[in-house]
Each structure stands twice: as C-alpha cells, then as structure tokens.
Amino acid sequence: MEATATHGFAGLILIFVSAAFTDNVLLTRFLGMCSCLGVSKKVDTSIGLGAAVTFVTSVTTALNYLVYKFVLLPLDLDFLRFLTFIVIIAAFTQLVEMIIDRYSPSLYYALGIFLPLITVNCAILGISLFMVNKPYNFLEAFLFGAGGGFGWFLAITLIGGIREKINESMLPKGLEGPGITLIIIGIMSLAFIGFSGIIKV
Amino acid sequence: MEQLMVNILIATGFLAGMGLLLSALLVIAEKSILNFGPCTIDINNSEKILKVKGGGSLLSILARESIFIPSACGGRGSCAYCKVIVKNGGGPVSPVEEPYLSDEERKRNTRLSCQVKVRNDISIEIPREYFSVRKYRGKLISKRPLTHDIFELRIELLEPREITFTAGQYIQLKSKEYKGRESVIRAYSMSSVPSDKNHVELIIRRVPDGICTTWIFDYLEEGQNVGLSGPYGEFKLQPTDSPILFIAGGSGMAPIWSMLRDMREKGIKRKAHYFFGALTQKDLFFLDELRQLERELPDFKFIPSLSREPENSNWTGERGIITDVVKKYIPDTSGYEAYLCGSPGMIDACIKALTSTGMPVEKIYYDKFA
Incomplete structure (x- = not known):
C-alpha cells in the first residue's frame, strides 16, 4: 500500500493486523513448531503458552529494536544480531519468570511454567529478525512484535480447539499426535493464504 | 588489516560485555527477587521438621537436607519418579505434572516434588524408607x-x-x-x-x-x-508363611537371587518355586548355583523354561512360555504369593495367568522394568 496507509493510527493498526494474519508466524512461516506440537493438546494450555509468547514477543521485539538501533548499528555489529537477540530474549524470559514467580503465584501457574519453554522458541527470534528488515520506528516495531505474537497465540489456540474435538473420534494409529497436528496446521495455513492478498505492508 | 582487528575486538568486547551485564543482572535478580525467606517442611506429621531457605524445588531442597527422593530425569518433570504427597502449602498442580497424575493420585494430593516450589511452610508425606536413602x-x-x-x-x-x-x-x-x-x-x-x-x-x-x-x-x-x-523400593518378601512363586527371566533374576540367598542365610523354610523364562540355553545363568540352593533350602524348586530352543537340542528341561509352565506345575495358585520381576509385558501376562488360576491380585508383588 501507499504511504498514506502505513502512517498514522490506521498504519499502526495495519502493521498489527498484517503481522497477525497475513504474515502469521506459525501458519505462513512455520516457526515455533516444536512448542506448538507439544502444547496444543488442550485449549487451556494453548491459551497459556500463547499469551506468554505474545507478551514476550512484544517486549523483546521492542528491546531488540532499541539494542539494534542504538548499539549494533552504530558499532557496525549488524552481523551479531542473531546472538544478541537470542541472549536478550533468554535473559528477559528468565527475569520475567522470577518476577512473576515471586509476586504473582496465580499468574505463575498460568504462564510462568511456559516461560522456560519459550526461551528458545524460534518464532520469537524470528519476529525480531524480521523486524530489522523493515523500516519501522520504535512504536511500529513494538506493534509488529505484538501482532506477530498475537498471530501465534491465535493459531495455537485454534489448533488446540481442533485437536480437542478431533481426539474424541477415531484416528488411524499412525496419525495420532504430531501427525494429525501437522495435517491440521497444513490445512489452516492454506486458509491463511487467503489473507495474503488483503493487506500488503 | 588493522580495521579488521578493531572490528573483531569490538565484536568480542560487545559480546563479553553483554553476557556479563545480563548474567550480573540475573544473579542480582535471583538473589533479591527469589528470596522467600525461611520456610519449614513438615514430614510425615511432624516426624521430621526441616528449617530451610525457600525458593527452590521441593526435590532439590530435600536433597540438600540429605533426603533423596528417587528421580531419573534430574527435575525436568519427565520421569515422574519423584512423587510425594503434599498435604498443604504446595500450590496448584502445574500443567507439567498433570499428565503424570491419575485421578486417584490427585485425590490423595500426590505431586511431582521436582515441580513443587517451596515458597511457604509446607507439609508432606514420604515413605519412611526414604530417610535411610x-x-x-x-x-x-x-x-x-x-x-x-x-x-x-x-x-x-x-x-x-x-x-x-x-x-x-x-x-x-x-x-x-x-x-x-x-x-x-x-x-x-x-x-x-x-x-x-x-x-x-x-x-x-x-x-x-x-x-x-x-x-x-x-x-x-x-x-x-x-x-x-x-x-x-517396596519389592520385598512379605512376612507370611504362604508358599512362594518367583517368576523372572533375564536380568529380572537380580532381586530374586538376593531374596533366595537371604532366605538361606536366615533359615526361612517357606515352600518356594522359581520359574525362569528364557529363549535358548545360552540365555541361562547361575544354573549350578540354583541347583545348589535347591539342595540347601528345605523346599525350593528351580524350573527354567526355554521358549525358542531348537527342537532337536540336548535340553531336557521345560519348553514353552513361562506362564504355561507355571500353570502346568501349579494348576491352583490360590494360597500362594507371587513375586515377579521383568518387562511390563511379561508382568501383565503373568498377572493375567495367575489371577485366572485363583490368585488374588493383591498377593502379586512385582518390580516393573520400563
């Protein structure tokens, strides 16, 4: 779209929506697969992990934006972004885990146990890496991260819902667990291709 | 060339600096945030009361106090060996534990001790034998x-x-x-x-x-x-006078071998049969020692059975799968006690065979090797 669409309030919403739908990190880029296959058995746990991923992605994308813009680029250390981003993400999740462990036991039981799982979730690293390829400012980068995380949340919750329904019926032995999940994801990503023509950012 | 060196130095310096900064941050955070102060752990209705520093998992804190709960995975929540009963103070069951707890265990407040955090006073129940581990x-x-x-x-x-x-x-x-x-x-x-x-x-x-x-x-x-x-482990001879059936093949002989020699030492005179299942003659061991035990124990019989021994070999003992041999020797197993050791498949088959010949299921004791 033209400059008019990508600026102002409408532009911000567009960034969020396109990151969540047209560029859905799980369904169009197939990132964050391992934790998705493992945890999407139930809607409850899917929502928990999805929410944790959304939160961590939003904040770490913003943090990584700052580090990239004000440290890596000026020092000409662009090539270190992989290492830098993953270390920052890992440290951040550890820190958040400690904080909610101490101050909010109920939130810890809802989210906290997923935090170690997502320390190495490639979707989160992926979103930070896609972010540096786009000409975003700080707010836009944050919304891009939040949108990407929300897209992952949406996808894993939908998959969890479908798996809950499907487990009630009979499946061939070889398709149980990851097999049927991959087929579900495949069909869902076909559906998400439908979004790709709607917005371009 | 010089530019390259400078670049390398900057990159290394940056990585080292970032690593140091972040780890320092995490260490400080751990010290200041994760400090739950002193907590007490009450074990088996005040049989033992521990005063500990809160913060870690129940499993690791008990280990620090020299009480070792069995654990094979090192606290990652994947082996489910470290189950204990947490009567109160354990917090809600986490999703990591859920798949490992049956409904009955949940009713009795069974938890995986590696997933329970000690953040306040807590009271637990563990088998007394863990004190001697x-x-x-x-x-x-x-x-x-x-x-x-x-x-x-x-x-x-x-x-x-x-x-x-x-x-x-x-x-x-x-x-x-x-x-x-x-x-x-x-x-x-x-x-x-x-x-x-x-x-x-x-x-x-x-x-x-x-x-x-x-x-x-x-x-x-x-x-x-x-x-x-x-x-x-709870696998041990019960203090009764019932006649005994031992059934174990391969390395499952280990606990039986210990029990038999213990019976000889202590002069236990119970009637006992040991059915040993194997494939061929090359899978048999301790034959002479077991024949020796047959002579030394008052009423003990060792019956090996081979299921894959070639028809024309020199083997004169029993042939066929072990459950059939047990049925042949002891058609009515009511009144007996059975001690089994082996793979889950073998144990399940034996339990089925023994209960069908009259043995109550609570008289069957076993050690399952997964």
Missing part, C-alpha cells in the same frame, strides 16, 4: 559376563562404607558422560545379600542403544569409581 561412592571391583548380553557387577562401597537394605530393593546408578551422551540415572535391583553390607551386586542386561547400559558394557572398567544412591 543415602548417596554412595563406590569402586567397581568386578565385572563378569553371565550370558552373551548379561553382566554381573560387584561394587565395593567406599563412602559411606555400608548399606542397609532388604532383599528385593533397588539402587540408582549414575552413568558418566561419554561420546556426547549425557550422564543419566537408572534403577537396578540389587542381587547381593543384605548381610554383605560393604558391597552391592547388580545383574544388568544390555539394552540396545541404552545410554546407561552402553556405558556400563563399553566404557566402565574394573577399578573405576561409580556413584549410586539407595536403597529404594
């Missing part, structure tokens, strides 16, 4: 083959020097790292006699591609030090 350092003094895939290990205990256990219990052996395989903990039944307090003997069958057994067979040598903990 110790960590041992020992030296392998002999390793000899019993069959083509079964070895007997004899370990001398160095620190502490003595172990007190009941025949049938097991220890956990810790393997060392080799060729990129991590150190793991595996459970093995003791085959030694309880009166030999300074030694532990194990009978171990090689598992193809098994992390621990490959280490034992290919890397562990006589004279090397090993780490183990124990004793664990």
Whole structure:
C-alpha cells in the first residue's frame, strides 16, 4: 500500500493486523513448531503458552529494536544480531519468570511454567529478525512484535480447539499426535493464504 | 588489516560485555527477587521438621537436607519418579505434572516434588524408607559376563562404607558422560545379600542403544569409581508363611537371587518355586548355583523354561512360555504369593495367568522394568 496507509493510527493498526494474519508466524512461516506440537493438546494450555509468547514477543521485539538501533548499528555489529537477540530474549524470559514467580503465584501457574519453554522458541527470534528488515520506528516495531505474537497465540489456540474435538473420534494409529497436528496446521495455513492478498505492508 | 582487528575486538568486547551485564543482572535478580525467606517442611506429621531457605524445588531442597527422593530425569518433570504427597502449602498442580497424575493420585494430593516450589511452610508425606536413602561412592571391583548380553557387577562401597537394605530393593546408578551422551540415572535391583553390607551386586542386561547400559558394557572398567544412591523400593518378601512363586527371566533374576540367598542365610523354610523364562540355553545363568540352593533350602524348586530352543537340542528341561509352565506345575495358585520381576509385558501376562488360576491380585508383588 501507499504511504498514506502505513502512517498514522490506521498504519499502526495495519502493521498489527498484517503481522497477525497475513504474515502469521506459525501458519505462513512455520516457526515455533516444536512448542506448538507439544502444547496444543488442550485449549487451556494453548491459551497459556500463547499469551506468554505474545507478551514476550512484544517486549523483546521492542528491546531488540532499541539494542539494534542504538548499539549494533552504530558499532557496525549488524552481523551479531542473531546472538544478541537470542541472549536478550533468554535473559528477559528468565527475569520475567522470577518476577512473576515471586509476586504473582496465580499468574505463575498460568504462564510462568511456559516461560522456560519459550526461551528458545524460534518464532520469537524470528519476529525480531524480521523486524530489522523493515523500516519501522520504535512504536511500529513494538506493534509488529505484538501482532506477530498475537498471530501465534491465535493459531495455537485454534489448533488446540481442533485437536480437542478431533481426539474424541477415531484416528488411524499412525496419525495420532504430531501427525494429525501437522495435517491440521497444513490445512489452516492454506486458509491463511487467503489473507495474503488483503493487506500488503 | 588493522580495521579488521578493531572490528573483531569490538565484536568480542560487545559480546563479553553483554553476557556479563545480563548474567550480573540475573544473579542480582535471583538473589533479591527469589528470596522467600525461611520456610519449614513438615514430614510425615511432624516426624521430621526441616528449617530451610525457600525458593527452590521441593526435590532439590530435600536433597540438600540429605533426603533423596528417587528421580531419573534430574527435575525436568519427565520421569515422574519423584512423587510425594503434599498435604498443604504446595500450590496448584502445574500443567507439567498433570499428565503424570491419575485421578486417584490427585485425590490423595500426590505431586511431582521436582515441580513443587517451596515458597511457604509446607507439609508432606514420604515413605519412611526414604530417610535411610543415602548417596554412595563406590569402586567397581568386578565385572563378569553371565550370558552373551548379561553382566554381573560387584561394587565395593567406599563412602559411606555400608548399606542397609532388604532383599528385593533397588539402587540408582549414575552413568558418566561419554561420546556426547549425557550422564543419566537408572534403577537396578540389587542381587547381593543384605548381610554383605560393604558391597552391592547388580545383574544388568544390555539394552540396545541404552545410554546407561552402553556405558556400563563399553566404557566402565574394573577399578573405576561409580556413584549410586539407595536403597529404594517396596519389592520385598512379605512376612507370611504362604508358599512362594518367583517368576523372572533375564536380568529380572537380580532381586530374586538376593531374596533366595537371604532366605538361606536366615533359615526361612517357606515352600518356594522359581520359574525362569528364557529363549535358548545360552540365555541361562547361575544354573549350578540354583541347583545348589535347591539342595540347601528345605523346599525350593528351580524350573527354567526355554521358549525358542531348537527342537532337536540336548535340553531336557521345560519348553514353552513361562506362564504355561507355571500353570502346568501349579494348576491352583490360590494360597500362594507371587513375586515377579521383568518387562511390563511379561508382568501383565503373568498377572493375567495367575489371577485366572485363583490368585488374588493383591498377593502379586512385582518390580516393573520400563
């Protein structure tokens, strides 16, 4: 779209929506697969992990934006972004885990146990890496991260819902667990291709 | 050239600086945020009360206090060995634990101790035998083959020097790292006699591609030090006078071998049969020793049975699968007690066969090797 669409309030919403739908990190880029296959058995746990991923992605994308813009680029250390981003993400999740462990036991039981799982979730690293390829400012980068995380949340919750329904019926032995999940994801990503023509950012 | 050097220095400096900064941050955070202050752990209705520093998992805090709950995965919540009953103060059941807890266990407040955090006063129930579990350092003094895939290990205990256990219990052996395989903990039944307090003997069958057994067979040598903990387990002879059926094949002989020799030492005169299932003659071991026991125990019979022995061989003993042989010798098993040791498949088949010939299921005691 033209400059008019990508600026102002409408532009911000567009960034969020396109990151969540047209560029859905799980369904169009197939990132964050391992934790998705493992945890999407139930809607409850899917929502928990999805929410944790959304939160961590939003904040770490913003943090990584700052580090990239004000440290890596000026020092000409662009090539270190992989290492830098993953270390920052890992440290951040550890820190958040400690904080909610101490101050909010109920939130810890809802989210906290997923935090170690997502320390190495490639979707989160992926979103930070896609972010540096786009000409975003700080707010836009944050919304891009939040949108990407929300897209992952949406996808894993939908998959969890479908798996809950499907487990009630009979499946061939070889398709149980990851097999049927991959087929579900495949069909869902076909559906998400439908979004790709709607917005371009 | 100089520019390149400067670049390399900046990159290294940046990485090192970032690493230091972040780890310092995390260490400070851990010290200040995760400080739950002093907590008490009440074990078995005040039988033992521990004053500890809160913050860690129940499993690790108990280990620091020298109470060792069995655990094979090291606290990652994947082996489900470390179950204890947490009466209160354990917080809600986490999703990591859920798949490992049955409805009945949940009703009794069973939890995985590696997933329960000690953040306030907590009261728990554990089997009393865990109090006597110790960590041992020992030296392998002999390793000899019993069959083509079964070895007997004899370990001398160095620190502490003595172990007190009941025949049938097991220890956990810790393997060392080799060729990129991590150190793991595996459970093995003791085959030694309880009166030999300074030694532990194990009978171990090689598992193809098994992390621990490959280490034992290919890397562990006589004279090397090993780490183990124990004793664990409820598999032991019940104090009754009922006649006994032992059923075990392969390395499942270990606890039975210990029980039989313990019976001889203590002069226990119960009637006993030992049914040993194997494939062919090359899978048999301790034949002479068991024949010797038949003579020394007042009423003991050893009955090996081979299921894959060639028809025309010189084998004169029983043939066929072990459950059929048991039925042939003892058509009515009511009144007997059974002690089984082996794979889950073998145990399930035996339980089915024994209950169909009149044995109540609560008279069947077993050790399942997963």
